[in-house]
Amino acid sequence: MNSTESTDVLVIGSGFGGAIPAYHLAAGGARVVVLERGPWLSGDEFDQDFELGSSYTRIFDFVVGDGMSVLGGNCVGGGSVVYFATMPRAPRFVFERRGGIGRRMWPASINRDTLDPWYDRVTEALPVTRYGWDQVPYAGGLFAAACAHAGRTANPVPSAVDLDRCTNCNWMMAGCRYDAKRSLLLNYLPAALAHGAEIRPLHEVQHLSRTDDGGYRVHYRIVDDEDYRVLHDEGVIEAKIVIVAAGAGATPVILRRSEPDLGPMPPAVGRYFSGNGERLNTAVFDEDRVRSVLGLSRPGGQAYAANQIGRGPTVASWDRLDPDLPEFERYSLEQLYFPPGLGTILAQVPDATGPTWFGAEKKELMRRWQSWLTIFTMSEDDNEGVFGPPPATGNAERISQQMLGRGPLRYVPTADTRRGWAAADADVRDILERDGLARVMPWTNDVVGAYTVHPLASCRIGDDPETSALDDRHELRRHPGVFVTDGSAVPGALTVNPALTIAALAERAIPGIVRAAQERGVPVTYHGGLPEGSTVSARPPALRG
Amino acid sequence: MHADTSDADQVRVMTIEAFADTIVPGEKRWPEDRAVAGAAAGGGAVAAGALELLEHPASGYAAVLEPLAGALNAHASRYAQEQGHALDPSVPPFVALEHADRTRLLQELLAVDHPEKEMWVGLALFSNMAFDSAAHLGTHAALAAGHPGLLTIGYHRPDADGLWRFPEYSYGRPLAPLHPHTTSTGSPA
């Protein structure tokens, strides 16, 4: 006779929203199982290679929707393994945003002051550090110099990269084989393991159902480790508390697929999706002007030609994070690197006579790739993303063996969102085209729609049950015992990189989740400790019984 | 050239190559090359291995290349008729189009509101990916073999141990004033 496996706390997903509760609940004495749909890679398994089937495609996820493509992690550690580790706090005004609903969208209990202590904790745990101009890669320096030339400010952005180990190889999206990037494999996840949590890779959760005693059954399928289109055995685990942290592109899909068993979801599940107002511009620099106008030169004589060198975004300009500007017109501009494979196709040719994003003129633009500088806008979008009916499994119909799929998200940018993008595009052009420094064009939205590496808000916290799926303790309305702690819980666009805010909110949610677990008879306490931190990324335990 | 392949294979290969060559054009591989139009200097998507990438089992496109080639050729015939062009019957219709006409037809098929846009975008994405990142090859091997795309973008070679490191990476000096409302942790206030 098979008896169904059971645990106290079942965590879906192992990114920021999953790893942080997994650690605290395990440390507090609960039995914790983490189900993660992606594989578990670490250290030298992170390849510096673009070949299909290398870590780049195994741990990365690219879901094309209708008007919005979402990029994210697909591995133990989630987005923290593929991300760029740029970790600013969200500016104060963000928490006062009203968005399209005409009243404050954040819960009354949260503002920058009340979140700062939780930001402090994550900053210490990862850790996140400030660094100086002498550690800013050429691309960040070039952006800073252009900002200064235009009378603007620019800041090196705090980051979770250990610069003593970093080689500025810009392979961050394939995972960091030097363990310089302080992913969750170096802090919360090993600490959760040390406290007895189990992490099961290649387990994709499909839906939830209820047990007779008010707990939940979590239904999963095993994912083939090479061809993710192939699903193997299915299984079920019972839990008293379920933490859904599959990321803002997947969490609402799992919940919506559970409706036949669990009953209706709150109306905000799968609505109000935000792409963090993301928008990219590519500038192509005139190397001579970089030297003569900005006075920059590298050892060896080149002025810039260093697109490939660095570690993602390192410098941002925050001049438009001005609380006095109208909502939807505030944004940050951040220098960015996006590798080949995905990072050239959408760049457009200035003054094209033919097609802007392919063809002969585009090829000429590609010849100057090392003189490219990509600028990332994070603005205030209008939470206009809506998820359609869930696909058969997972959160996408997978097209390729790995990475590429087609998902049910629909996003039609409103006039407010487009106004912010237009203002930012004009600003980037104003800064970078001065005195013939560069030519600038935004990435086209005509090919795969808008795109985001910062999916947010598809199952958000709030005080109003109509426009928020979760209460301010992150508990899913109508479904007690289910908590959501990932990016989908963030109410809206943040105008800066979101991971520190996602993580701070997850930290903030823990005492409440611990209380809910206690009420359900789980012997767990909240200690408020932080992970020790390691210098070698966590590997799967050698053998599991 | 493709002498050992069947007619259907030849149609598929030449048509998909001509598509990829319209996305990232290249020089002709041999003087009477028909699939590659020769609209740009140096190797383009075809020389970079677009067909190999699309036929790679991992891409998910191998099985649909033949129907896609068929659909593209149907569009090409229709387009030629609209334009009043007579097409050389010895090659597939899309291949028979001049580079400028191939480009205009793809602009039409890849336009935001075209009902088939998504399938052509997928093909374009992989054609470009073959060029800018040689995703069907190991990156070291591709660089060692002088992959035309990686060469065109000027992608640096790794160190002798196959890893990339840039010990010199910074201008090393302050280059802009900091935002006046920066907090002690380095974040916006």
Ligand SMILES: Cc1cc2nc3c(=O)[nH]c(=O)nc-3n(C[C@H](O)[C@H](O)[C@H](O)COP(=O)(O)OP(=O)(O)OC[C@H]3O[C@@H](n4cnc5c(N)ncnc54)[C@H](O)[C@@H]3O)c2cc1C
């Ligand atoms: C290229 C890139 C660069 C980025 N750079 C930065 C940066 O510099 N700074 C920053 O702040 N943010 C950055 N981000 C964003 C950041 O990574 C995300 O905001 C963050 O990881 C989101 O955390 P999360 O917990 O919401 O979800 P994730 O970290 O995405 O974790 C969700 C996890 O759930 C898993 N999962 C999904 N569905 C299922 C299922 N059905 N069953 C089981 N598991 C499932 C996924 O595989 C994933 O591991 C970047 C993202 C990308 C893609």
